[in-house]
Amino acid sequence: MAKTEYVEVEIDDISDQETSRNNYEEIDRMEVKDEEEEEEEHRNFKTRKRKCKERYICSQCGKSFKLKLGLSNHLWRHSGEKPFNCDQCGKKYTSLSNLNLHLKVHSDERPYVCSVCGKGFSRLDCCKQHQKTHDEVRDHVCCECGKSFTTAGQLKQHRIIHTGERPYKCSYCDKSFTQPGNLKSHERVHTGEKPYRCAQCGESFKYSNILNDHMRVHSGEEPLICDQCGKEFNSSSNLKKHLKVHTNERPYVCPYCGKSFAVLVSCNRHQKIHTGEKDYVCCECGKGFTTLGQLKCHQKIHTGEKPYKCSYCDRSFTLSSQQKSHERIHTGEKPYSCAQCGESFRHSNSLVNHMKKHFPPSPPS
Template sequence: MRVHTGEKPYTCDQCGKSFTQSANLNRHMNSHTGEKPYKCSHCDKRFSRSGDLKTHERIHTGEKPYMCSHCDKRFSNSSQLKKHERIHMREKPYTCDQCGKSFTRSLSLKDHMNIHTGEKPYKCSQCDKRFILSSQLKTHERIHTGEKPYTCDQCGKNFARKGHLTEHIRVHTGEKLYTCDQCGKSFTQSSRLNEHMNIHSGEKLYACDQCGKTFLRASDLKKHLTVHTKEKPYSCYLCGKSFSRCSNLKVHQKIHTGVREFMCFVCEKTFISANCLKQHERIHTGEKPYKCLHCEKRFSVSSSLKTHERIHTGEKPYHCTACGKCFKHSSTLHRHTKNYHKSIEENK
């Protein structure tokens, strides 16, 4: 009857909390004494209340008795179900008093408050890096564990972040949401658009710590670093030639196989790589997307622009090992070595 009357005659002398039944008071007292009489038979973890033990044991049994009436998703305890149902009800009872943003869970609000305070309470146990949000820590820890829980159902590729999977799927769908407002070129990923914008601005954010050379894209810097390390981990199993990039090896191997799968629809000429075809097609279209920042001259391939810019910068990256003379072009160095140093050897 006390359930209906609301009468709670059993009061805790430690904190003043009241209960309808003496058994409930007795269980509550364990929270003050620290006594944990209820032990899990699976992992030896102990609890002060039998209800907590029962909820915990569902981790081992996999039992999820609480089902969402909206989407049939199941949960191991009622509190998880209650929090989940707020997604369907669009109920967000927890509001930030700093910016007014609302959340479905109190923990989400607590994490959000760290953005305002600057506090980073979540520390990685592997590298001591700290984070504002628990979700950020969870994502970061996958760097150490190698966990990639998000799998593409098209090709089976795995990703550590859901956002990376979402962007990857556009490779299969062909969807390109990110468009350059300068030239209209579209990209599947925002990061690709950001890198592309550097072509128009001429900004080279990525610098080599070995020689100071700068690059428009992080991927270009990564490729360049193999010049210094001399690392060539990709070897052709047919002739033994090694390459610093896997893509270069794949193109090279087509020399052996004779496969030229990329065809120009204008003149039907075939090529061993998509990049070679793309460069060739500019002969027909007249497209010259690479513009010199110094003199307005334009080029159909980036390598031609790079070579041209040395006229303005005076850069001479090709060094003769015999006499130390420097050249702007590799072909000039080759002619110099062949003609000048060959004659020296003959005159000895």
């Protein structure tokens, strides 16, 4: 409230009384004016405060943005339109930032350098994440493979990989597992339990990572890109597993032949070659497969389903790998290079055949 000044007036005669009345009327007017100004200032403050809190909300999914530009960029995801094209390989993106991130794959630009070991990264967040590995104190070292851990519990859990111990047994079949989480996930195959439900469409899933992948359908999120090689992934867990390829970390060892793997699921899948396990059987033809993914791919042969469409022509494919392989005809990409002579190829089998020129097979004795 504005401070009001009171004026003392001596009343000597009638004219002084008139003057006094005029003075008090002026004071009243000043008080009213001060109150009006204060009220107006308060209204302006509330308006400014409301404007500060105002956000732009997407009518499709409810996500909010501070800037109108942020909402405009986000809406491309729902429309399915990808207006930002890479002039190097033709790949399309919904936002300029994702296109710029992708372009670093072609330029090999790595401006963010780890201050501890000097390793370069194309993205600042990847560099920061990497630097955390230097900050961790890892006193607990595995005597088998040299891998280190921050706690004794982590080391103990890791050593089960080397001992081959599988203490967690399935209640429904003879399978056993090294981790309790793996057992719980496996038992859903028997129970049919699907505890992870999509809030958007109601579809349910056995595993949380499959739900996370599914949610990208609704949000229209771009795939996650490996800053080392540019390969794309639909979940952060798959990207994390893939990054071990670049570090050459292979902590999971097959107890039958000694072959090592970067990812536990790959090691388990490999072991089925030795055991002959084929848990997933096609109900159409009875053919067995070691993984659910292999069975699903096979079943498309019976249904004739071809969900993977070429971005450049009208052709469609049963498998995503077939689509990617085909698109190299349009892009001219040749990712498989010969280490001996530098010649590049579109397909890995072409490189394998080429390598026979450098290392011809020995004649039969």
